[in-house]
Amino acid sequence: MEVNDQVEALHANFGGVRAEYLRHELFGLFTRPTYWPELLTMRPVFLIGGRGTGKTTVLRGLSYEGEAALQGEDLDRWNHVGVYWRVNTNAVSAFEQRGYDEHKWESVFGHYVNLVLAEKLARFLIWHDDRVNAGPSDRSACRATATSLGLESCSSAAALARSIHEALLDLETRINSSSALDAVTLSLPGRPLDELAAEVSALKPGGELPVYFLVDEFENLLNYQQRVINTLVKHSGDAAYTFKIGVKETGHREVGTLGNGQAISEPADFASVDIAQSLRGDAFEEFARNICQLRLNRVFDGAEAPEIRALLPGLTVDEEALQLDGEPASRRVIESLSEQGASQGLVEQVEALPVSYVLLLDYLARAEERTLVDTCSAYVGNRTKLRNAYNNHAYAMLFTLGRNKLGKKKFYCGWGTYTLLADGNIRFLLELVFEALNRHLELDNSLEDPVSPRTQTAAAHSVPERALLQLPGLAAEGAQLARLVLGLGRLFQVLAAHPEGHAPEVNQFTPTGNIEGALPLLNAGVMHIALTRFRTDKRASASGEVSDFSYQLHPIFSAYFNYSHRRKRKLKLRAGEILGLGSDPRRHLDVILKRASRSPHDTAASENTLFSEVFRAES
Template identity: 30%
Template sequence: MNKQIDASLLGRTRAEEHDADVWGDFFIPPYFDQLALTTATKSVYITGKRGCGKTMLLKYFDYHTAFSKRRDQIPRDEIDHVGIYWRVDTQFCSSLNSRGIQEGEWSVVFESYFGLVIAIELLHAVKAIAESAFQEFDETRLASLTFPSAADYLDGVPTGAGDLLPSLVALRRKFTTWVSNITAMKRPVLPPGRDFILALISDLRDLPELATLSLFVYVDEVENLAPYQRHVLNAFLKHSQRPLIVSFTSKEHPSDNQTSGPESINATHDYQLLDLDKFLAISTPTPFFAEVFLGNLDIAASLATSPLLEIVRSQDRLADRQKSAYQRDVIGRMRERFPETSDKEIATNALREASLKVILIRKINKALKDRASKLSADDFLFEGAAPEALVTVPALLNRETLTPEKVLAELRRFSADGTGSFETTWVHNNLFGAILELYRPFARECPLYSGFDTLVTMANNNLRNFLILCYKTLEVAELRDEPEAPYSVDIQCRAAYDASEQLIKEIRTFGRFGEQLRVFVLRLGSIFRALQASPAMSEPEQNQFTINSGARTLQEKEHEFIAEALRFGILVEKQETKSKSGVGLDIVDYQLNPIYAPYFQISYRRKRKLEISVEQFHMLIMGNETDYRELARGLARQLSDTDAVQLGLLLQ
């Protein structure tokens, strides 16, 4: 990588790897104005899969960023929206359960704990405001600031801002110590959560310069809390209004809407549901993905004031970024860095490679031998034979509905004038799959997994996955001592394989089903790969499935597994495509996330699907290795012993 670029900055693909203050590192997403978070008058519920940008968005609204020391000017109305981003400490919160204490009592404890945490953050926020460029409130005013209401809730607590903060921090430490020693210690007295926060806010609003202060608390990963804790926070959300509004984020919109009281929350009255995945899909992610990568390159190269960074950091420049000339420019720059090769060019280049040509000849001769044909591969490899048609010949020769003579005649016709069956259907339907099969022995080098547009498709609307693909490319280029763009197809496809492999290994960390989900991906991807290897290649691009038959309906544990796979983006839920049965039994199709395609050397395009029964699905996700191999052989039908061994090798 170029010595002027700080490579460590490019490796930060997760928001958690950034500092609390992301001023200058956050790029305004194209849907930003539609969120209207700073002017919200009620709670919001932000959902989106891993890598969609939820956490980075919340860090941007958090006080660390809003009142960053890196900001030269901070407008007066920034005080109207003081954000606090609170990431759930799942390990600690899970300890606030059972252990000889009734759930109703734990609810009171958790509400007080939440209030204490937010109160501490509020005091940190006030300190950050005073130390920032915000002109209405400085460190002198902070030194004289008092919170008289604090003494109403905690005996002997100091009311000066400078002393109250360390006092509350000490109380929190005492509380966490009690949680670890419930039977050995007396429970410390905590202030009532909601009332205490509102009282502190009221003290702040008594100052003319802070009179419009409103606190917006964003609770991240709320789905990881215990049910009773969710109910407590649901009550906070239910009664949110300025100056205290509590909002949630999660990977999906949960169904537990109960509060700690008799009420429940609903999207009509209590909050606005914001699905970031849908917002990004509607606004088209391609230009934004290009902006983020190019902007991060500028940051890594210490070009802090580049024209691109100035425009993507500004909330006022969104309209300029929607102009077609601008979008063509940023996309064009990415296509120059990550060039792609057309399928026809790939076929042409493949036949120039001796090893690939030998494979093609062997496949053609085997197919002819199986058909007892007098023709040979030499008959098909005539001078001027069109490469894009030639690489599909092995699959066509394995179809009983086509005679070798017919295929050869069509090849000559297409090569001569570009007409016939190859022109109308055969190339279009089979070339992509034929290239995949031709490169199968060279799993890490298939050129189909290269090019900016391909990277966007494989990322499947997920910014983090896209950045991983790009940064892996830079990493491989550096290792090969070819750090400068444009990056060769060989470098890109190897990077795609490495990124895919890395993300599959990461699956084991995905919640309670992590390892089971990883094995599921390996099994499903291996089956799709084996199906692709079918000589006739009648279904060359299968990468999705539907469950549309069986003697029973899906059980609860199977529904839970699907929900987890969808929540973590392992499966992508799609509307039903055409069913072979034609009886309309299909409800939904599930596509294996295309980011995993390079590892299995299967298609990242949504084309064909596999129809399985409920029983087969159960065997796929919960069966032992013997069950799985039986399933794989039954689905692949023509699966050879060699292919069966390969299925096992992938399960590592």
């Protein structure tokens, strides 16, 4: 296969990573995640995950279009009928104020939801009738639904769909005039859906076919609108339908319902599936490998494709140390050892060690504030002690090798490293793989050959840079969030470059003090995949208290700032410092680094353009 053909095929199969862009190609590339069985019950589910975790792809896979593509059109093979509704911010934001109180809007929005979901069910019935060549069927459920919605009587799904569509257009027009809304006949929450869902459920010969209402981007709903959906969720157990709802972490703000004092709770009313938690470690690695291998096979179009993991080889610590000019550095260590009066036997023992071990001994001497001779004497004669020190400090030592050299930075390469950088986010993983393979081809290489560690590292640098550039436009706190990422990234970069005498691989933080003021920024960071959060005390019950959580920059940013992507150690940040990093990162970073016994000038200014521009502007 020619390189030019590989470039075109790579862009076609890896270039579009959003489900919205794939359209009909989506189902041909679909891979069921490990948590898929948890969605195939009548229990309502909130599917939690940020941008790129695959919520939309999974919900679309649950839709009837997805079932038809994946299972075939025979309803005997289906276990549900799913109808997909993506919450449109522009549409739902119109349902507020304009002279009405919130109670009135609850009724109006509840009617709007009934119209939207009923129309989608009617369109499924049209789809079904077309495929079984039944023609327009006279359905009593359509008449009952039309009556419940305040519409003229409709005896067929096609007539009902047309009538509902016109009613939606009319409602959207009337929203701009508060007095015009008074003339609209409003339906009760969920009532018009009951008989239509029952009609769909009865289509499967000899069995029930429950309806899944697949609601995507739940976080876009206003708080009262979330209460409307919560009400439907709470009472869905009494009907032939249930809900599968995609929402970003921290996006489910309201647990109340329209019933006074009633709320939905887990596990009584719903289950939560946290995508990142469900796809940790080996589960994500296998899921990601299946997705990437499927796409790579399509790139080769029938020819034998290489194994995706083989295309992205990693480096051992010793191999990486050599790539970072470790050999001349290790010779200098041995020369220094001789100059300090070490015995010939000790020098020969150190010379016999791999390069990374020699560099580790030099690192330990600085960290323990001992002479190189004393350090080598203590470790070289005790192989168990040396091996333990290597396991605990060798990776952190790699970040110190290039700290005074432009262009010599830690490598981020290997399939395993890429899956850890993505941290359960399949979009990030696909972007990393695409960027690496595309750069590989641009260098006139073939996809039959492995991608070099340097090319992989360049790809791992470019993906988070794009993510950082997108942050200002994602939320009201976007610009503040971008500064926070830059400030935290610089903080962890300096800590990584100067770990001697301190805990290595510090890349997480626990907020302290009165953190209520910092919560909007932290929550926005989690929602938009700038931050990840986890429970500080793994033994604590899931109380949901804000004090239960610690945070870190999403691991994808570690390659951009040059610190460890591995989940390791934490430091404490005061709430005011977190907010300060979001407003004036240079000033507050100096304070934090001094408290951590580091100088902000320990490491040369970052080579990252965005970082340099922000800090230069604020200096």
